[in-house]
Amino acid sequence: MSSKNHIITSMFCLLFMSSSALANNNIDKNYESALIAFHNEELPTTIILLKNILQEQPEHMPSRVLMAQVLIEQGNGAAAIVELNRARAGNVDSDRLITLYGQAYLLQGKYDDALDASQLGTRSAKIESELQLIRGQAYIGKKQYSSADRAFSEALKLTPKNQFALLGRAQIALQEANVDQALGYIDLSLDSAKPFINGWVLKSKILHRLGDSSAALSAIEQALKIDNNHFSAHLTKAMLHIERQEYSQAEPHINLILEKIPNEPRAGYLKAILNASLPSDESATNESAEKKLTEVIATLAAVPPEVMKNTPDYYFLAGLTNFNFGNMKDAHRYLSAYLNYVKYDIDTVRMLATIEIQAGELNSARYLLSETNTAYPNNPDILTLLGLTYLQLEDSSKALFYFEKVVDSYPNSPIGVSNLARSKMQSGDYQSAIEVLSAIKDNKINGVQIKLLLIDSYQNTQKYDAAIAIAQELISEFPNDSFFQQRLGVLYGLNEQLPQAKSAFEKSLALDENNIISIVHLARMDNIAGNYDIALAFLQNKLIQFEQNTLLMTEIADSYLLKKDLETALNWIQKSYAQDPNDFYVVAKLSRILAKQNKTNEAIEVLGEFIDNNPKEPQALVTLAALFQQQNKHQQAVLVLRDYVEKSQYKAKALITLAKAQLQNKDNVGAIQSYKKSLVEDSNYLPAYLGLVNLTIKNKDEQFTLNLINSIEQLTQSKSLAAVLKGDLYLALADSDKAINFYKQALKYSDQRQAMLGLYRSYKQKNQLNKAIPELKKWLKKYPNDMLAAISLADSYKGNKQLQKSADYYQILLTQYGPLPILLNNAASVEFNLGNTDKAKKYAEQAYSYLPDNLAILDTLAWIKSRMGEHEQAIALFRLGLTKDFDNAEIKYHLAVTLYAQSRKTEAKNYLIEAVESTQTFPEKAAAIALLKTW
Structure with a gap:
């Protein structure tokens, strides 16, 4: 480039940067003006300013939030939700939005949504108080008055003399006819420098209840002095005038409301009364009543065919025929009718229970089977179905009970033993499953199934050598079976015997060229080695042979994904999806690639459609929840994961997933409950203990935390881990001396970074960072690449007023690790304190540009x-x-x-x-x- 062109380009860049900075400055000024207008209650001006900002910069999130606040002030909850959703998509803090969502739903009368949106947590007293108020109003809307009163009482504990809470309690007292109590609350509310208009409205209602309509009118006039456009006040005034038969005085208030909100139901009702009371009005026909009457008549029209009643065997034959043809809904209806005539018929019960188990109606199936088992005990079909029902209900102990009864009667039944082993595997007791299966592994009847279950049990306990030995037995027995060779290849791969794995997959393919799984595994071995093009050539060659095979197309998509070619990967996964939209493996891959391309809404739609069509595939719910979390929709993620817990076979693990989502949603109380439920499901599940103990430490619950730590120590046999956790507890309790003692104990048992960093934080809490410096130096001599410990040392220098030493050390770290944002940020703070303001600003801007x-x-x-x-x-x-x-x-x-x-x-x-x-x-x-x- 010539020097002249270079100068022109540089000038253009400078002009562009200047205009961009000017635009941002203009937006900031407009936003501040909008805030001032909002605080001055100039809502139309606020909206004009915000619209100008958002037209110029739609992603300006502070304006989105303020727009939602204005809309809520105007009573437009639906429009506010639109703005709040945009703000949430822009990653606005959920604490900023949570109360606004609740208020917006209340305005729309969506009380369940308001309750879902206003989940309590461990936020500030102000936010938690506001959430309690929203919950109280929602409970009132749902007519759950005791719950509402509890919510308002909790709000008053957090923020005494809160007008909203006092008004809420007055509202409930009025509902329960405790008018004197209501008046007491309302007078406390009005004893404020700026009483709320709703206080006067409620006082008017209370005085009306006491029969003093004149005083009630005076109170409502006080309300209208505060805000002459308050619809509720106009509505109340209209009702009072109508009651006093002052119809002409009521009419302007009703008309004012209906002019603004034509379909306002209460005003419409009053208008109807008014019209009926005025001499010129005619009676209106009640079309809605006629419509309801028509619906009732239609509902009562159907009756069962008389022939079916008179000949019950027809019910059984119709049920059996529909069952055999897969028409399960009709089959269930006919078979249920037949049981009314022939109670506990074994064949009928077997079919009905099978339909209900398939449909997920497990409690209904359990009840039917239990009743039948009482009437006809120890029927193997009924016992087996009971076991399967409890297996799906994830009650492994009861499933074991029924399967053991089948095995007692039929000890060599491969089906009975297989089901028994499955129940043990579900409970995580793989060793017992191995023992049960090993006892009959040489059984000639269906011994193959037993050996495959044994392989699964050994694999799940990572006893790969034992699993390989069983697989080799199967291959000796069936040397030409491609599947067994493929299974052996997987086991070799897990055991990191890669040459043997490749050989097994090649033998599998030689025995059956149609073994797609072996083809996929061979391609994956090339991908693992980084040979993406070789893998792609192999897969695409096989796709010529197996045209439109979804698994091969999905694997090709994966290979392009590894090559970071997203467009081609998406093209291939869409081809696979078109072939089989109900294959979760394909759907999961598609949603993942769409999300990588920032097409998250499309990914959610794909998953939603899959879940609708496949309600019993719980893993899809986890994938969907993760996408909602990416969009900052944490409450929706929690709701999805609650469904996942209900449908999961492994509730202890599923509850941990739910707890983590609740933590992201800042619902610590809900997370604690989920961790506790996980421990109820599995009392030895370490992740549940560790998740719960971290929360109880945060909540400063000393005794419960110590009990948990003792359980963790027994479970892990680790004194070091227990000492670290005790250190964390006492650090949270601000007992620095105890914390230091436990961290030092932990470090005596083993070198634990968590203990070292805890020791530094404890000294910082005591304002004794001079004592942390030698400890951190000693640690860094042993572990020179521990960046967190190094940052802690630099911060210790800063806290000990050794600013230049801290700045010099950050320079060393920036050289060692490069310009990492955390290092630049910390260095900026130190340099500013040293008076190096330009250098500090440069570092801070560089850190901000990265993160x-x-x-x-x-x-x-x-x-x-x-x-x-x-x-x-x-x-x-x-x-x-x-x-x-x-x-x-x-x-x-x-x-x-x-x-x-x-x-x-x-x-x-x-x-x-x-x-x-x-x-x-x-x-x-x-x-x-x-x-x-x-x-």
């Missing part, structure tokens, strides 16, 4: 800009940070200081109060408290 969604990095950059006088840019960043973590006390403190510098003192003070009153700790909290006193 713009990281709150700590965003806050560092914004705080540096704020202290350098770049207030507007800083405010925009802080606002963005609060959309991602609405309750972040440190960001609120920094924003408060910055707003104050802009002379926006009222808003600044509100944020500073929230930061100080938060239970969160942050390094500058003492400074924040001191600053508030001066304000």
Whole structure:
């Protein structure tokens, strides 16, 4: 490029960057103007400003959130939901959105949705209080008044004198005819500098209940003085006038509501009364009543055929015929009718139970089979079906009981023994399954099935040599069986005997060129070795032979995925999906590739369609939940995973998956319950213990945590792990001395990084980082590549006021590990404190360019800009940070200081109060408290 062209290009870039910065600056100014208008209750102005912002920059998430708030203020819940969904898709912090979702659903009368949206957790008192208020109003909507009152009471515990909660309790008292109690709550509510309009509305209703309509009218007039457009106040005033037969005075209030909301049902009802009461009005026909009457008549029209009644055997024959042809719904209807005439007929019960088990109606099948077993005990078909029912209900102990009874009667029955082994395998008792199967593995009748189950049991216990030995027995017995060679190849692969695995797959294919699984495994061995083109050539050659084979096409898609060729991978997986949309393996691959291409909604649609068509495939629910989590729709993920738990065969593990999703949804209480349920399912399940203990430590539940740690120690026989967990507990309890003692104990047992980092955090908690420095140095001599320990040492230098030493050490780490965002961010903070502001800003901007969604990095950059006088840019960043973590006390403190510098003192003070009153700790909290006193 010529120097002239280079200069022109550079000028163009500068002009582009300037115009971009100008546009962003304009958006930030408009947003601040919108906020000011909103706080001044100028809602139309706010909407105009926000629409301008969103037209220019649709992904400006603070504007989306504010737009939702405005719509809620205007009573437009449906439109607010649209904005909230967009904000959630933009990864706005769920704590910022959770109360807004609840309010929006309440406005629409969607009370179940409001309850689902407002799940309680361990957030700040302010948020939890607001959630309790939403739940209370939703319970009132559902007429569950005791639940509502409990919610309002809990809200008052969190925020005493809360007007909304007092109004809620008054509302419930009024509903229960406790008018004096209601009046007491309402008067407490109105004893405020700025009483809510709803307080006067409720007071009017209470006075009306007491029979004082004049005082009730006076109260509602006070409400209308606050807001002359308040529909509920107009509605109440209209009702009072109608009751007093002051129809002409009621009419303007009703007309005002119907003009704004033509289909408002209560106003419509009052209008009907008004019309009926006015002399000129005619009676309207009740079309809805006629419509309902017609529906009732239609529902009562059907009767069973008389011939079927008079000849019950026809019911059985019709049921049997439909059962044999797979018409299960009709079969169930006819067979159920037959049982009314011939109770506990074994053949009928067998067919009915089979239909119900297939349909997932397991409790119904269990009841029918249990009743039949009582009437006709020990029938092997009934016992087997009972065992299968309990197996699907995941009650392994009862399944074992019934299968053992079958085996007692028929000890050499391969079906009986196989079912017994399956029940033991489901409960995770593979060793017992091995013992049961080994006793009859040489049984001549269906011994192959027994040996295959043995292979599965050995494989699940990672006893690959034993599994290989059984597979080789099968091959000796059936040397020309391709499947057994393929099974042996898989076992060799798991045992990391790759040459033997390849040889087994090649033999399998030589015995049966149609063995697609062996073809796939051979291709995978090339892919594992990085020979993608060889694998692709092999698969595509086989696809010529096996045209439209879904497994081969899926494997080709996988190979392109490994080559990072997403477009071609998608093309191949779509071909496979077109062939078989009900194959979860194919559907999972398709959804994965779509998600990689940022087509998450398409992936969700594909999974949703699969789940609708295959309701008994629980793993699809896990995949769907993961996609919802990618979209920041954590509550939807939790709901999907609840369904997964219900359908899963391994509830202990499924409950852990649910607990982790609940934690992402910030529902710690729900997560604790799920971990506990997991332990009920399997009292030795270590992941459940570890997940639960981390939460009880966070909740500072000392005694329960110690009990859990003792159980973990017994289960793992690890004193080191137990000591680390005790250290974590006492660190959470701010008992630094005890924490240090336990971490040192753990380090005596073994070198545990968690103990070393815990020791550093304990010294930091005691403000004794000088003691952490030698410990960390000693550790880093032994483990020089432990970056977290190195960062802890640099932070210890900073905390010990050795700023230059900290800055120098961060330079060493940046050289050693490269410009990692965490290192740049921490270095920026140290350099700023040293007075190297330009260098600090450069590091902070570089870190932010790498990780713009990281709150700590965003806050560092914004705080540096704020202290350098770049207030507007800083405010925009802080606002963005609060959309991602609405309750972040440190960001609120920094924003408060910055707003104050802009002379926006009222808003600044509100944020500073929230930061100080938060239970969160942050390094500058003492400074924040001191600053508030001066304000």
